Amino acid sequence: MKSPSPASINILSALGLALAATLAVLFFAGAPPLTTLTVLFGGGLNSTASLLKTFSSFIPLFLCATALLATYAAGLWNIGVEGQITLGAVFAAGFLRLPDPGSFPPALALILALTAAFAGGALWALLAGALRVYGRVHEIFSGLGLNFAATGVTLWLILGPWKRAGMASLSGTEPLPEAFRLPGFAGKPASMAGLVLAVAAFALVVWLLRRTTWGLKLAAVRQNLKAARLMGLSPGRRMLQAMALCGGLAGLAGGLLVTGLYHRLIPSISGNFGYTAILAVLMVSLAPSFVPVACFFFAVLLAGAVQLPMALELDSSLSGVIQGVLVLAFLAAGRMGIGGKLGGKLGGKPGGRLEGRLTGDTT
Amino acid sequence: MNRERAVDVFLSHITKRYGRILANDGVTVALKPGRIHGLLGENGAGKSTLMRVLAGHILCDEGFIEVDGVRHAGLTPGAAMGLGIGILSQDPLDFPPLAAWENFALGGPPRTRKQARDRLAELSESLGFSLRPDEPVERFTVAERQQLELARLMDADVRLLILDEPTTGISPEQKDILFGILRNFAANKGRIVILVTHKLPEAEELCHEVLVMRRGRLVGSFEPPYDAGLLLETMFGPEAAKAATEPEITGQAAMAAIRVREAAAPQKAQAPALAELADAAFSDEKSALPPVSLSLRPGEVVGVAGVAGGGQELFLRGLAGLARIRSGRYVLGGADMRGQGMAAFSRAGVHFLPASRMEEGLFPGLSLADHARLGFPRETGDLRDLFTRRFVDRFHVPNQPTAPASSLSGGNQQRLLLSLIPDDTRLLVAESPTRGLDVASCVQVWEHLHALAAKGTAVVFSSEDLDEILARSGRILVFFNRRLTADTPAAGQTVRGLGRHMTGRAAHSATKSPA
Numbered sequence: 039m040k041s042p043s044p045a046s047i048n049i050l051s052a053l054g055l056a057l058a059a060t061l062a063v064l065f066f067a068g069a070p071p072l073t074t075l076t077v078l079f080g081g082g083l084n085s086t087a088s089l090l091k092t093f094s095s096f097i098p099l100f101l102c103a104t105a106l107l108a109t110y111a112a113g114l115w116n117i118g119v120e121g122q123i124t125l126g127a128v129f130a131a132g133f134l135r136l137p138d139p140g141s142f143p144p145a146l147a148l149i150l151a152l153t154a155a156f157a158g159g160a161l162w163a164l165l166a167g168a169l170r171v172y173g174r175v176h177e178i179f180s181g182l183g184l185n186f187a188a189t190g191v192t193l194w195l196i197l198g199p200w201k202r203a204g205m206a207s208l209s210g211t212e213p214l215p216e217a218f219r220l221p222g223f224a225g226k227p228a229s230m231a232g233l234v235l236a237v238a239a240f241a242l243v244v245w246l247l248r249r250t251t252w253g254l255k256l257a258a259v260r261q262n263l264k265a266a267r268l269m270g271l272s273p274g275r276r277m278l279q280a281m282a283l284c285g286g287l288a289g290l291a292g293g294l295l296v297t298g299l300y301h302r303l304i305p306s307i308s309g310n311f312g313y314t315a316i317l318a319v320l321m322v323s324l325a326p327s328f329v330p331v332a333c334f335f336f337a338v339l340l341a342g343a344v345q346l347p348m349a350l351e352l353d354s355s356l357s358g359v360i361q362g363v364l365v366l367a368f369l370a371a372g373r374m375g376i377g378g379k380l381g382g383k384l385g386g387k388p389g390g391r392l393e394g395r396l397t398g399d400t401t
Numbered sequence: 402m403n404r405e406r407a408v409d410v411f412l413s414h415i416t417k418r419y420g421r422i423l424a425n426d427g428v429t430v431a432l433k434p435g436r437i438h439g440l441l442g443e444n445g446a447g448k449s450t451l452m453r454v455l456a457g458h459i460l461c462d463e464g465f466i467e468v469d470g471v472r473h474a475g476l477t478p479g480a481a482m483g484l485g486i487g488i489l490s491q492d493p494l495d496f497p498p499l500a501a502w503e504n505f506a507l508g509g510p511p512r513t514r515k516q517a518r519d520r521l522a523e524l525s526e527s528l529g530f531s532l533r534p535d536e537p538v539e540r541f542t543v544a545e546r547q548q549l550e551l552a553r554l555m556d557a558d559v560r561l562l563i564l565d566e567p568t569t570g571i572s573p574e575q576k577d578i579l580f581g582i583l584r585n586f587a588a589n590k591g592r593i594v595i596l597v598t599h600k601l602p603e604a605e606e607l608c609h610e611v612l613v614m615r616r617g618r619l620v621g622s623f624e625p626p627y628d629a630g631l632l633l634e635t636m637f638g639p640e641a642a643k644a645a646t647e648p649e650i651t652g653q654a655a656m657a658a659i660r661v662r663e664a665a666a667p668q669k670a671q672a673p674a675l676a677e678l679a680d681a682a683f684s685d686e687k688s689a690l691p692p693v694s695l696s697l698r699p700g701e702v703v704g705v706a707g708v709a710g711g712g713q714e715l716f717l718r719g720l721a722g723l724a725r726i727r728s729g730r731y732v733l734g735g736a737d738m739r740g741q742g743m744a745a746f747s748r749a750g751v752h753f754l755p756a757s758r759m760e761e762g763l764f765p766g767l768s769l770a771d772h773a774r775l776g777f778p779r780e781t782g783d784l785r786d787l788f789t790r791r792f793v794d795r796f797h798v799p800n801q802p803t804a805p806a807s808s809l810s811g812g813n814q815q816r817l818l819l820s821l822i823p824d825d826t827r828l829l830v831a832e833s834p835t836r837g838l839d840v841a842s843c844v845q846v847w848e849h850l851h852a853l854a855a856k857g858t859a860v861v862f863s864s865e866d867l868d869e870i871l872a873r874s875g876r877i878l879v880f881f882n883r884r885l886t887a888d889t890p891a892a893g894q895t896v897r898g899l900g901r902h903m904t905g906r907a908a909h910s911a912t913k914s915p916a
Contacts, residue, residue, distance in 0.1 A: 251778060254767075258775055261764035268723075268761060269775055269821075270747040 052371035082341030102315035105287035113260030118181025119312030121188035126289025129158030139215035159289015167281030210304035229298035407591025434591035439608035457481035487559030497539035680729035683719030704874030712883035721753035722746030750827030770802035812842035
């Protein structure tokens, strides 16, 4: 990051606006504003346990946000991340039902399960991609529809074919055998392997988008679909590739949720991480360098929200309101020039390939 | 308001800036009642900006408009219409899916369906149009859309009528009808017409006074008899005026030019066909062409003419691999291209140059160097070097590899697109390659296209400018009503003759017309 520059001062003014809007919401919600904020932002940071909790949300969030960079780079509004996480979770859980925990090497089982998760997410995303490329169905509609379909699939599996012996329960499927769980961290289910995978995925995606011709082609597709076609860049294939990569990473997040956090398939396993990741990426106007920060910020908020009912007898859904208000305020500040052109200035080289998506054209 | 009185309009020191560009720089004009004023100037001279200020579409930064002695610092479209100022835009401002009478009724006083249709019929009759009231406007030709728009303006009783390049895309006969209407309009009750054009002969034919704009300023005002040389010099500056007269050559001069080009491509006559269409029928989502049969030889320069919507657009796209081949055969370099994708056409050496450069050809937010990388993916060496050698030195693209394409002017956009045409292109399909370009850029485009043809590339291009087609091609195809109505050598053709083909009035003439 550069030293303080006009751009970063603008970011601060955008943050100021966001904070003011949040305080206004809290005021009208009848919550003590400052205490609430302390709980929200401090709750996820004030102890090792809560830090681990923060990290366990950070990993799927960061993976999904990374995934979204790939589709946004190609100009695709992939809002089907939720469903892609879910299908990843389904594939991982489904795979781990197959081998015998006594004899199958656990490391191999986990690697294969995560691979299956990647494939599951990619498949679900490719459905939306194919509908867009061959069927002219916009990915927003197919993504939304497939999210519902994915929820239906998990519920059916949990209550039907994969129900626990003797009882079908919404609490989920039979827990995984110990051997097929990702090693925890300090006894807590926050897996180091997940963090490593997320960071590696982020580095890979940013490298692909910024340094390779493939990334340039995605940028070309986003900039001008017609010209990309005329130049023989096969825009349809590029979009499918971006969707597959995005869905794969989201599926991986789902696989990590199964093997590292919940240790079984539960209903709504995607836990809104997909939607929150969209907010995180939008908040930093798709500037990759700021994506980890934004994801961590939201992870802190999510962890803090859990403590709202205990500490202040406020409903934790207030955190959702605050998240939404923050992102809106940020976007508004960027769009209306209060915070300068966030999209154009946050990170990235001039004429960069990812920035400016929000403040620029949306064709 | 007294609409019977002669209208009196005065524009004072109109200045309009777009960022750093001064589109209008203190323009002062007095418009005289009962006159047809021609407003001439090359592209980007500021004609349209000035007219849009007058019609209230945009506000000027400085200056004022005085109508009937009342000063207005700025007008809105509604206020301008209220004063009786109407504009016929280059692209008609209508609603294509709505029926003609619905378009006519919009913006006018409240009327029932019957009243609107009756009024439209009455106006059509007095103007000599035959507009089908229930037909959606999207099925109209450009000329008919223009006529409908004109009827709407007449209904609103405009006293000052602005026409922005009204003869683009209409036939010479339709032009004559239009000009007749304009003469009547101006002669009646002291009304004013402003004709914005870059076509000198039209201004000479119609206008009582010609105003010339150059680089945002009003640089000259002329009355008949006009001196074409002086007008051109005023429009383009002295050095470019000579080049500007070049597209005007026809007849003998055109034939001489073609002979030169044929000599430059000696293999043309004997060489086997590069592309062969045998009853090839192209279609896209919106329309379909009947089967077309013809062959293209290496080194040929083929001009394609037709009024807008005549089918030549789809024909060009089909040739370039951008439309479906419904039936028949399209053999290119020995391979049947039916069912092949764009990539296969690229491999076969086909390149398409779109008319809407920024919308279809370039990536606005990507840098010039990124365009070079995308256009020459197999270039393994230093990209900077390729950019300097090819893009800057050879095609005069600005030497700013990191600048985004959106910062380029129209001429530079076309230069960038020219540099992206591979040198080994075998069939170049160019859609209006000089549309909207200034004279120097046009010259560069044609130098390059003819150089490609001399090396054996078949060049197929379309143009709205029949003079350009006559001057630049060796063979001419004319489309009318979605059919290929003429396939003829350019030598001996005239604008009038092509115009007859374009409007389907030459069905019984001697030129061979394939089924």
